[in-house]
Amino acid sequence: MLDRLTSMTVFVQTARYGSFAAAAEKLNMSPQMVAKHIEALEQRVATRLLNRTTRKQSLTVFGRLYLDRCQSVLAEVAAADSLVQSSHAKPQGRLRINAPVTFGRHELVPLVTRFLDRYPEIDVELTLSDRLIDPMEEGYEAVVRLGPLQKDLALVARPLQSYRLVACASPAYLLAHGTPQLPSDLINHECLGFAPWVSDLSRNWHFEQDGQVTEVPVSGRLHVNDWEALRAAARDGFGVLIGYERALAGDLASGLLVRVLPTYEGPVRPIHLLYAADRQMTLKLRCFVDHLMEALG
Structure with missing residues (x-):
């Protein structure tokens, strides 16, 4: 049988x-x-x-x-x-993880290093990429995915804290071109485009105030597949940047960049931790999932 x-x-x-x-x-x-x-x-x-x-x-x-x-x-x-x-083993071995570049660089790496300090017999191979991957096909035990999910019965999706975006520009740019007062003012500004994003978010920025959502069709002459390069262009005064709020915290605090439309909430994108639903969860993966959910769940 x-x-x-x-x-x-x-x-x-x-x-x-x-x-x-x-x-x-x-x-x-x-x-x-x-x-x-x-x-x-x-x-x-x-x-x-x-x-x-x-x-x-x-x-x-x-x-x-x-x-x-x-x-x-x-x-x-x-x-x-x-x-x-x-009950009778220590978490050990190599853990392969994939995550988006900006989130990984600014949010995940500090959490991973603390995880490694906590579990000295684990080592992590972290790949940062904005390419959409299949974790089971490419051999990753855990994947952080940004954006809406398609239902995949083979994967468990654990929601993390939302990925909040804010718009900002350098003081020099705002002095030369004026400060937008309304989302619609962005139509007349040079808006920097992040190439890996889907067309809707790269061409239309969404802002919310008092429950009312405003969608603004934006345009710009510069699109780059590396968000850090776009941030450098914004610092140099070339245009208005929209990006991950936590990644921009240092520039905003130092004054290198200034938030525009501060009374409006910028776009919010969902973000999830994915891992296989039908594969036996290893102890090292369970420890990582618990660690990440404790910090960002």
């Missing part, structure tokens, strides 16, 4: 990757064995879980409901295993 938890794992992977062959490759077993596990589950629940075609398998209506239950069961099993391990 096939192990039911193994069959559930096979079912979850097949639903994620869309075919027996793809799931087999990920699980290091034959497509025939994958099919046997799926058939065993279908016999147990007495209904079809997957619609089969020559190339791809898709979930039935009941299969979608059953998938949610399987993921919950596997997550609970992983948590139980992790609890047992933590």
